Amino acid sequence: MNTMGWLVKREYWEHRGGFLWAPVWVSVVMLALTLVGIISAEVVGSRVEVSGGVPWDRIAERLNAGDIAHAGAGLDGAFVALAAILCIPLFFVLFFYLLGSLYDDRRDRSVLFWKSLPVTDTATVLSKVIAAVLLAPIIAFVVAIAAYVVLLLIVCGWAALHGINPLPAIASSHPLGLLWRLALTIPVDALWALPTVGWLMFWSAFARSKPFLWAVLVPIFVVIANSWLGMLGAPSFSRSFLVNDVVFRLLFGIVPGAWLQGTGLDLGDRIRGVNSDGEVSTVLAIFDPSVVYALLGTPKLWIGVVVGAALIAASVWLRRTRIETST
Numbered sequence: 001m002n003t004m005g006w007l008v009k010r011e012y013w014e015h016r017g018g019f020l021w022a023p024v025w026v027s028v029v030m031l032a033l034t035l036v037g038i039i040s041a042e043v044v045g046s047r048v049e050v051s052g053g054v055p056w057d058r059i060a061e062r063l064n065a066g067d068i069a070h071a072g073a074g075l076d077g078a079f080v081a082l083a084a085i086l087c088i089p090l091f092f093v094l095f096f097y098l099l100g101s102l103y104d105d106r107r108d109r110s111v112l113f114w115k116s117l118p119v120t121d122t123a124t125v126l127s128k129v130i131a132a133v134l135l136a137p138i139i140a141f142v143v144a145i146a147a148y149v150v151l152l153l154i155v156c157g158w159a160a161l162h163g164i165n166p167l168p169a170i171a172s173s174h175p176l177g178l179l180w181r182l183a184l185t186i187p188v189d190a191l192w193a194l195p196t197v198g199w200l201m202f203w204s205a206f207a208r209s210k211p212f213l214w215a216v217l218v219p220i221f222v223v224i225a226n227s228w229l230g231m232l233g234a235p236s237f238s239r240s241f242l243v244n245d246v247v248f249r250l251l252f253g254i255v256p257g258a259w260l261q262g263t264g265l266d267l268g269d270r271i272r273g274v275n276s277d278g279e280v281s282t283v284l285a286i287f288d289p290s291v292v293y294a295l296l297g298t299p300k301l302w303i304g305v306v307v308g309a310a311l312i313a314a315s316v317w318l319r320r321t322r323i324e325t326s327t
Contacts, residue, residue, distance in 0.1 A: 003119060003123060004123060004126070004127055004130070007119065007123060007124060007127030008127050008130050008131055008135060010127070011127055011128060011131035011135070012131065012135060015093075015097055015131070018093035018097060018136075019093065019131075019135065019136045019139050020139055020143075022089045022090075022093050023086045023089060023090065023139065023140045023143040023144070024143055026085065026086060026088075026089050027082070027086065027143055027144070027146070027147035030082065030085060030147070031147060031150055031151060031154070034151065034154060035154060038154070038158050069172050071168075071169035071172065071173075072169050072170070072171070072172030072173035072174075073172075073173070073283075074169075075152070075155075075169060075170065075173035075175075076173050076174055076175075076178060076283050076284070077283060078148070078151060079144075079148045079173075079175060079178050080178065080182075080283050080286075082144050082147050082148050082151065083140075083141070083144040083182060083256075084257070086140045086143060086144050086147075087140075087255055087256045087257065090136060090137065090140045090255075090256065091252070091254060091255045093136065094132050094136055094254045095200065095254065096212075097131075097132060097136075098128070098132055098196075098197060098200035098201055098204060098254075099200050099203065099204050099211050099212055099215060100204060100211075101128045101132075101200075101201055101204050102125070102128075102201060102204040102205040102315060102318075102319055103204040103205070103207060103211050106322075111319075121316050121319045121320045122316050124319070125201065125312060125315055125316045125319060126312075128201070129197055129201070129312060132193070132197055132254070133189070133190035133193050133194070133197060133254075134186070134190055137186055137189060137190075137256055138186065140256075141182065141183065141186065145179065148175070152170065156170075174284055177284055178283065178284065178287070181284065181287035181288065181289065181292075182287055184287075184289055184292060184293075185256070185257065185287060185292055186256075188259060188292055188293065188295055188296070189256045189257065189258075189259070191296075191301060191304075191305055192253055192258060192259040192295075192301060192304065193253045193254045193258075193308075194253075194304060194305050194307075194308025194309065194312070195249050195250055195253050195304040195305075195307050195308040195311070196249065196250055196251060196252065196253035196254045196308075197253075197254065197308060197311075197312065198307065198308035198309065198310070198311025198312045198314075198315065199215060199250045199251075199308075199311055200215055201311065201312060201315040202311045202312075202314055202315050202318070203215040204315070205314075205315040205318035205319050205322075206318055215251070216251065219246065219247040219250055219251065220247070222242065222246070222247075223239070223242050223243060223247060226239070226242055227239065245300065249304055253304070259295055259301070260286070
């Protein structure tokens with residue numbers, strides 16, 4: 001196998017707890033809470049007689065095409081919700097992984113061992129970039145798919161227990177459509193994340209101690225200094241530009257789907273599965289390839305890619321020229 005493949009495998013072996021087990025355990029907790037909620041509802045429902053309640057068999061008889069379509073939209077929303085929930089631990093895992101990616105080797109002097117191997121600093125840094133923007137998101141995506149399958153089994157079992165056929169609702173949902181659409185967002189996520197990846201790796205390679213403080217406080221200080229300049233009447237940048245296009249991009253660009261904030265979509269209504277006319281909609285429109293890949297034609301994306309590439313190149317140079325820390 002080629003060198004890059006082994007380097008990426010090394011990153012996975014060293015950080016398997018964050019890359020694999022963090023999303024797995026978050027999914028297990030979410031599914032367990034769902035199951036506990038269903039069991040609690042069943043226990044309460046069996047002990048409490050609700051006046052005027054409609055029996056489950058009557059509900060099953062009155063289900064119409066609109067209800068089934070709403071149920072299918074709800075299943076689509078559940079799929080996206082599961083994937084979105086896994087984005088939270090993925091963000092924290094990647095944030096601290098990148099901050100320690102080049103700093104930890106210098107701190108414990110293991111960088112001397114790695115430099116003794118016939119592997120270039122460029123290959124080492126790029127393997128960490130690949131692990132962050134491709135390997136970890138793909139693993140989280142696969143875990144989200146597995147969690148959704150388990151959720152479907154739980155929901156189907158619950159519905160069947162009450163004499164409701166869940167297959168029409170599943171047929172009206174779009175699991176395969178969402179599957180390939182979400183998969184197509186991974187390259188866009190990777191490009192959008194490059195400024196954050198470069199920024200965190202730069203401070204990981206540069207800082208002699210506490211790279212977290214450098215990475216977080218520098219952009220915050222820039223925003224504060226810019227506000228002072230504005231109050232003094234000196235030339236300054238727009239606050240919204242610094243916060244949304246600089247600070248947010250540098251610190252939170254590794255969140256999968258962070259590029260959605262620049263698409264202008266009415267995400268709230270679409271995720272809920274209802275459009276402005278009150279008709280059933282789906283979340284497919286959010287991740288339509290024509291919407292996702294239209295981002296490739298925007299300067300905002302490519303300016304960030306250039307900045308991220310420059311910061312990654314600086315990280316390579318720093319790894320090559322310095323190994324000391326403040327230990």
